[in-house]
Amino acid sequence: xxxxxxxxxxxxxxxxxxxxxxxxxxxxxxxxxxxxxxxxxxxxxxxxxxxxxxxxxxxxxxxxxxxxxxxxxxxxxxxxxxxxxxxxxxxxxxxxxxxxxxxxxxxxxxxxxxxxxxxxxxxxxxxxxxxxxxxxxxxxxxxxxxxxxxxxxxxxxxxxxxxxxxxxxxxxxxxxxxxxxxxxxxxxxxxxxxxxxxxxxxxxxxxxxxxxxxxxxxxxxxxxxxxxxxxxxxxxx
Amino acid sequence: xxxxxxxxxxxxxxxxxxxxxxxxxxxxxxxxxxxxxxxxxxxxxxxxxxxxxxxxxxxxxxxxxxxxxxxxxxxxxxxxxxxxxxxxxxxxxxxxxxxxxxxxxxxxxxxxxxxxxxxxxxxxxxxxxxxxxxxxxxxxxxxxxxxxxxxxxxxxxxxxxxxxxxxxxxxxxxxxxxxxxxxxxxxxxxxxxxxxxxxxxxxxxxxxxxxxxxxxxxxxxxxxxxxxxxxxxxxxxxxxxxxxxxxxxxxxxxxxxxxxxxxxxxxxxxxxxxxxxxxxxxxxxxxxxxxxxxxxxxxxxxxxxxxxxxxxxxxxxxxxxxxxxxxxxxxxxxxxxxxxxxxxxxxxxxxxxxxxxxxxxxxxxxxxxxxxx
Ligand SMILES: Nc1ncnc2c1ncn2[C@@H]1O[C@H](COP(=O)(O)OP(=O)(O)OP(=O)(O)O)[C@@H](O)[C@H]1O
Ligand SMILES: [Mg+2]
Numbered sequence: 001x002x003x004x005x006x007x008x009x010x011x012x013x014x015x016x017x018x019x020x021x022x023x024x025x026x027x028x029x030x031x032x033x034x035x036x037x038x039x040x041x042x043x044x045x046x047x048x049x050x051x052x053x054x055x056x057x058x059x060x061x062x063x064x065x066x067x068x069x070x071x072x073x074x075x076x077x078x079x080x081x082x083x084x085x086x087x088x089x090x091x092x093x094x095x096x097x098x099x100x101x102x103x104x105x106x107x108x109x110x111x112x113x114x115x116x117x118x119x120x121x122x123x124x125x126x127x128x129x130x131x132x133x134x135x136x137x138x139x140x141x142x143x144x145x146x147x148x149x150x151x152x153x154x155x156x157x158x159x160x161x162x163x164x165x166x167x168x169x170x171x172x173x174x175x176x177x178x179x180x181x182x183x184x185x186x187x188x189x190x191x192x193x194x195x196x197x198x199x200x201x202x203x204x205x206x207x208x209x210x211x212x213x214x215x216x217x218x219x220x221x222x223x224x225x226x227x228x229x230x231x232x233x234x235x236x237x
Numbered sequence: 238x239x240x241x242x243x244x245x246x247x248x249x250x251x252x253x254x255x256x257x258x259x260x261x262x263x264x265x266x267x268x269x270x271x272x273x274x275x276x277x278x279x280x281x282x283x284x285x286x287x288x289x290x291x292x293x294x295x296x297x298x299x300x301x302x303x304x305x306x307x308x309x310x311x312x313x314x315x316x317x318x319x320x321x322x323x324x325x326x327x328x329x330x331x332x333x334x335x336x337x338x339x340x341x342x343x344x345x346x347x348x349x350x351x352x353x354x355x356x357x358x359x360x361x362x363x364x365x366x367x368x369x370x371x372x373x374x375x376x377x378x379x380x381x382x383x384x385x386x387x388x389x390x391x392x393x394x395x396x397x398x399x400x401x402x403x404x405x406x407x408x409x410x411x412x413x414x415x416x417x418x419x420x421x422x423x424x425x426x427x428x429x430x431x432x433x434x435x436x437x438x439x440x441x442x443x444x445x446x447x448x449x450x451x452x453x454x455x456x457x458x459x460x461x462x463x464x465x466x467x468x469x470x471x472x473x474x475x476x477x478x479x480x481x482x483x484x485x486x487x488x489x490x491x492x493x494x495x496x497x498x499x500x501x502x503x504x505x506x507x508x509x510x511x512x513x514x515x516x517x518x519x520x521x522x523x524x525x526x527x528x529x530x531x532x533x534x535x536x537x538x539x540x541x542x543x544x545x546x547x548x549x550x551x552x553x554x555x556x557x558x559x560x561x562x563x564x565x566x567x568x569x570x571x572x573x574x575x576x577x578x579x580x581x582x583x584x585x586x587x588x589x590x591x592x593x594x595x596x597x598x599x600x601x602x603x604x605x606x607x608x609x610x
Binding site: 059083092098115 | 238239243246247512516517518519520522523526602603604607
């Protein structure tokens, strides 16, 4: 715990509550958490325990019923602010990849740069770099339908890096992949986390994945029941 | 990939739907172009025809539904001639009459010595003489479409006529008509002593004040008469008004249809693509950017649709004006201005039409659509 207090926070959850169906379902039950710069955090817990709800709230994709989400110590006041944060400081990776089916791998990466980079050539060059970084140069011109699950997830990861985020939020990034492919994707995420020094917050069911992270948070019924720093690998310098 | 690639990709991704939408937009625009072009063409055809004959002012019966129904007593001629500033008066008995091969032609009966005869640009033969009552001069285009030369016989009003001469008028309307002596026109159409219109030449047609005074004099002396300048000939003409009103109504409906088609297509398409739009939002696309993309799609549809529609519209207007029933009377008047007007109107409508579905779908919280898979 002491280790965390030293690093400046990137994301703060302050008594965040998320209810569905007018309060009949409580997905997040007054969660207070702080995520520091460069941390690697695994969020684990049973299905329905509120992991995705928490990640969505942290990305501004959903609004908490109560409580505050702070980014760099400030609460984004509007949807437009959240959009700008996702443009500049957050990358998102999802279990089901969520690529645009009509675009090639490289174009999927380029699309994320539209709001920030004007020049077509600059976008293309940057997308090529990222595609190379995830090892997909030879698949750059294929559409998602022509790629394997692992390749699709690597495209999604390249896309999430498009704007050099300081936080990568990944919701079960290996959940749709077999164990070998999972290992590859996980390796890639850990590498990026280390080389770029960005915080990695990932939701997972897989204890092996969780072990690789520096900190583990366990959720049960919308509450944080365990928040453990085990000082393992994955802590950015 | 540039800002237009994505909307373009979205359209080409659903080729059947995009094609059908384009077809709908093009047909609407085509209907608009054709009708607007034809109804403007009526004005111009009449004006050009009159101007070519050196006519400054025309006098008809007030309030007739159809200009050919105007019936004025011939002896008005001398009274009109007596008005200050009027130099010439030419009676004209005009009608659309049955001709050979099931067609109808515009037939004008002109009085002996009328100034109108001096404006006939003969290219063959001679003018019909008053002692040859069954002789006509044909406009060159009419002569050509009937396959007539001077000396031939042409059937008008179920009677044989000698083609005395052929004239090449500039105005399409004039070049598609036949002219004969007034007396035989009156006899053949049972309108003895009656004319349709008096054509007036004025001392100084550019003197607006004098013109207004002459018109006021005529209309106050004979309340049943109406005067019109060549430009204003189609105003206050019930037939033309009905046609134009009808044309405008149909073209307005056509444009509304185009808008509805675009709205419908985009509502369907964005509903299907909710998740894609949510993905864009998740990777940092602002609401305005997403709306702009959808609006661009709508504008692409309407832009291509109006380009195709303009081509179709011009083609169908020419087709209509070439039909035997209207041949020579109306030439579509499709100016660059009309086209610019249509393109601008359609693009604006396209933008407005696509804004609604865009605004509606981007209102939701992104996560709802991300989950909805
Ligand atoms: N849009 C929604 N409407 C209603 N209830 C919802 C909605 N989204 C989530 N929930 C409910 O909220 C609770 C938490 O869901 P959440 O998706 O956060 O769980 P999770 O931990 O991510 O589960 P999983 O491991 O299966 O992804 C669940 O009971 C779920 O049914
Ligand atoms: Mg989940």
